[in-house]
Amino acid sequence: MKRLLLLGALLVALPAANAQEPKIQCPGENTVEMRYCAGLSWEQSTDQLQRKIPKALFQQWQGATRALCARAYAPYKDGTIYPQVVVGCDDNLNRALLQEFRPLNNQGDPERAP
Numbered sequence: 001m002k003r004l005l006l007l008g009a010l011l012v013a014l015p016a017a018n019a020q021e022p023k024i025q026c027p028g029e030n031t032v033e034m035r036y037c038a039g040l041s042w043e044q045s046t047d048q049l050q051r052k053i054p055k056a057l058f059q060q061w062q063g064a065t066r067a068l069c070a071r072a073y074a075p076y077k078d079g080t081i082y083p084q085v086v087v088g089c090d091d092n093l094n095r096a097l098l099q100e101f102r103p104l105n106n107q108g109d110p111e112r113a114p
Contacts, residue, residue, distance in 0.1 A: 031080065038087045045094035052101050065093045 026037035050058055069089035076082045 031084070035084045035087070038084050038091065042087045042091040042094070045091050045098065048098055049094050052098065061097070065090050069093070 024033045024036055026033075026040065028034035028037045046062075049061070053061070066086075069086045070077075072089060073082060073085045076085060
């Protein structure tokens with residue numbers, strides 16, 4: 001919840017001229033842009049994962065990854081980099097799990113076919 005509030009605060013802080021998406025090229029050139037890009041990537045992997053697994057299992061996964069990432073980056077908790085590395089950690093774990101849903105030998109997966 002705390003991470004989502006931080007992510008929301010970051011997204012609100014970015015200029016929203018005419019309600020258009022900010023013109024940021026990821027991975028970003030400064031801390032605010034990097035956090036924005038990390039948030040976008042995390043949202044994408046989270047959405048993909050939600051479509052792959054049942055809601056109860058997804059909630060367990062989120063709880064586990066949040067706890068593990070918070071523990072892994074606990075030494076940086078008071079630093080400005082902390083929100084970005086924790087979101088990046090969650091995203092990396094989501095993407096690792098998504099890879100496990102890919103067919104062996106790329107069979108049946110048009111995105112991975114040679």
